[in-house]
Amino acid sequence: MNSLKEYFRKGDPYVLLSSLGLILSLVMVVFFVGIILVKGLSIFWPSDVELVQLKDGTKYLGELWSSEENKITNPDHSINVVPKVQYKTGNRDIYGFDFKWIDKSEIVSISNPADATVFERKEYGNFYGFIKKVAFKGKEYTKNNELFDKATEALDYSENLVEKQADLMKSGNPDAEDKIEKLNAEISSIQILIESADGSLNTFSLSKFVGFYQPNQMNLFEKSIHYLLNIWTFISGEPRESNTEGGVFPAIFGTVMMVILMSVLVVPFGVLAAVYLNEYAKQGLLTRIIRLSVNNLAGVPSIVYGIFGLGFFIYMIGGSIDTFFFSEKLPEPTYGTGGILWASLTLALLTLPVVVVATEEGILAVPKANKEGALALGATKWQMIRKIVLPNAAPGILTGLILAISRGAGEVAPLMITGVVKLAPAMPLDTIFPFFHPDRKFMHLGFHIYDVGFQSPNVEAAVPMVYSTALLLIIIVVFLNLLAIFLRNKMRKKYKSASF
């Protein structure tokens, strides 16, 4: 017993305890990142389509989505375990639901029919079924072996026509109307007949489709290509169906625009402040107050910046701009409502301490000898700062900029109330004079996650989209941070070698 006491006194158990703390922390980190990686990446994979037949004869066609075990407590306190599987059956317009839970015991057979096709539609989500007939250019095709190819051809043709039509509409020619009408008729004549799992036949115009594929026939390579294409559409495409399908390009674009505008505002301010702190101010009460301010700015909750931005920038400054310059539009606000300018200003304030701290580090890394040398040669203080301090502190400034960007890209709460919307009708940058519209509302990746995951009417169908958006956001933020760390390390090395 005594030896045990001695053992504890010497403290090895505590060393083990601290290692347990680390293990748990790391497991959590890995778990968090792992989930997002797996869920965010797997959604683009074209998984096989299964045809499920139940005891009562009903058939479902869809992708295996998840499974769980339901426990049912009987009145006599015995417990039955009912395994269930969930299929994504699509066909929301026909079934009224996207997902179906099925008791495993109900299933008679599961097969992977080779010609099962997944249709991505512009509305109502996916459709699962078998192509039975394709009609275009006045011909009908029903032979099994050519159906898929013909359908692909028809889709291309249809997309071509839609494009043509859009061009005609843009041109605004009055005599183009006839042509548009004709094209319309032609487009709607391109049709496809699909048999769903329950045997019902549905005819669709191909213009309603985005694409389709037969996953059960694809080999690994084809699937990989399809996978990469899906990722590309996700990054470059426009959102569909209240953001639950399609891509996130406008959100990426909005995030980038906001971040650029924010950087333009925050970097000069932050650098000036850091230079002042280290080169101009007398170290004393004043610098201590400024440093305390910087510290506290860093600690103020982001939502407080948000409400400040709303009250001060939008209602006070924006409202005044409206009354002076845009009074003809009132009561419809121009700048007196959330917009990319106000959101960027708010975030600039929020990221200010990041830039100041990083720049300070950079400035401190500039060897004293260099500075004194410049002054000794007769340079003025400003010349010294411009030629010696700022160039040498550049990595620090850059680090600050990158960290600010990463913070700005991930922040949501203050943006929610200063100008982010779920679906912006127009981008803040376009080809219409004056090209950049600082009063416009914009979309943002972080807000996209919140909105799609928590505000969308069909959360279950939207969740995969949220994971991929989250993954994208994480990749951006992690990349930026790695870059910052890399720069900082380089700077520190330089600093070490320059000090003597």
Add this chain to the structure above:
Amino acid sequence: MNNPENIKHKKRVTRNNKIASYVISAGGFGIILSIAAILLFLVYKSYPLSSDANLEKISTASSGKNKVILMGMDRFQEINYSLSENGEISFSSNSSRKVFSVKNIDLEENERIIFADKGSLRNETFALITNLNRIITAEIKMTAKYQNDKRQIVPSLEIIEEFKADSSGFSIKNFIFTFNENSDRIYSWTDSGNNLNLRIFGFDDEEIFQHNLSGFMNSDEIKSCAVNHSGEILICGTKTGELFWFDISDFEEPELIDNWKAGESEITAMEFLLGDNSLVTGDGKGFVSVWFPVRNSEGVQKFNRIHKFKKHQRSVERIFVSSRNRTFMTIDAGGEIILNYSTTCHTSLKFRQSQKKVVSASFSPKSDAILVTDEENSTGIYTLDDKHPEVSFKTLFNKVWYEGYPEPDFVWQSSGGSDEFEPKMSLIPLIFGTLKGTFYAMIFSVPLAILAAIYVSQFAPKKFALIVKPTVEIMAALPSVVIGFLAGLYFSPLFEKNLMFLFFFTAILPVFFLFAIISWKYIPEEKKVKLPGGSEMLYVIPFAVMAFIAASFLSIPIENTFFGGNINQWFYEVLDTKYDQRNSLVVGFALGFAVIPIIFTISEDALSNVPKSLTSAALALGASRWQTVKRIVIPAAAGGIFSAIMLGLGRAIGETMIVLMATGNTPILEMNPFNGFRAMSATIAVEIPEAPVDGSLYRVLFLTALLLFVFTFIINSLAAVIGDKLRKKYARF
């Protein structure tokens, strides 16, 4: 040397130098300015909440010779009308006070109006009764017409109904009228024979119901009556201070619900407030109270005296209520007028027009002005500036008894479906929610983060630390919206499904860890010394894994045998606590995850910055590794660790997205980890977009932001100051 070019150049350089120094200094001061601007702006926006009501007299003017019975104003405060006892309604402009239009209610010779009462808070429908017992119902409309962008208010009068009140020779003593949303018209009057008459015109069936309710009451003289705005409740007060509560919602059969003694003094005036729940009574001694029905312990609704207000010097004669909020004015026999707000039990102001008795008064439709006429027929117009009557220090931080609640409580419910909603803005549930979330996050994250920091800085091999540190640092930059969404959409269902596993794992992990400790003892000391750094961790991992496996295999059988197959259900049935899917456990976990990197990074920095000489000296003196850490390293790094915890705390308090997404956002006051909460930050984020600018909610949210600012300011400054002190105390080597 001194050629002109050179001089010019020199001049330019000096000028640039000067400009630069100004600009750069401006940048430095800009920082102080920014934080000061935020603080001042928050104060500036929330300060008006504390402002009191303000009354400003615009003008007084005589309104003719005849006694004024009823008054009113249009919603733009441009014109007012007054009904005199001879049936003349004169409309006059508020600014010039000149009568521009006169309309007449036709009366017979010798006929005078003795009482008139407005029937609704929404429009100017009123009924009057004359000394010949004739009752006339009419509506005054003041319509705004626009011509050349100029607004003109056009008044009109419409007679709705006229009938004779049969009172068999008694004279009328009291008369009230209600015109409800359904357009039913309810008249009630008492006469000198102490008959309580009720006449209801049901709009749907166009049927008239007449009742004499005196039979329900004792012989006490009826002094005052009130019908609520929906026309469902009639309350009468008597000379001995008794109140009778009638349910008149069934037109055919009104019934007495309850009667009770309100006080010793006669009830001289009463009126229902906006929202139809609260009854204001005034008595002969000048006492003013608000009552509303509350369910008692037997489940029966009873009127309770909820608030008592400032006493009048003389008996209360008239009560007028605002159609905007729960403001009402009471007027006593001496002409003193008191403005009260029901919810806050706050007397906004006290004033008198003159030393004379007041014969009539009225609120403007927007409650931004008051009309008062005294015995000498002098009518005064006052503008009332009371922007935030529903908010006071008491409503924000104390228990308040809201309408329909069984007792005073802290409630946050800032907006409701209709204008009649009583806003409930107690910050206590929000502050509590923030602290609750922070508490669970901190008890989860602080031990883990500090243990991990100790291990990484002191025991782990350097190479390992070089990987772990930046990884965790990057974790600190993970957007909180991602963590919040994972918590809300992934972890909360996961926790709910595997609750038993979670509990069991937490219980079994220490047991397995104990095995690890004990078995570690039996590795001989000389072998331990030879082990490479970090082997403790490798040694513990299998035990943790075993605990995990054991928990996953055993948790289901245990749940089935001991908890009836469903521990959530068991909690509900046995412990009477409901397990909400989005609860404080999930938030604590997610928020903790957000905070761990901050605490870890800063405390790891502090721990590894402890000079090597110190630890070497301790080890050389024969201390074990842990003894060195405990006695030397941790005290020396205490300042840094304290700062780390404080900064983590600051982050947890202000975090918005995680609490917004991972809790149910229900403002409840329970420490129970199985239900959610509503945090200050999330409330701001959710409610500010809908709050009307400069309204009460808007300012209260700014106040919430100010509180958050102050909280974090204090925490940050504490971190800086105490951190510095601790550093100085221990790190003097």
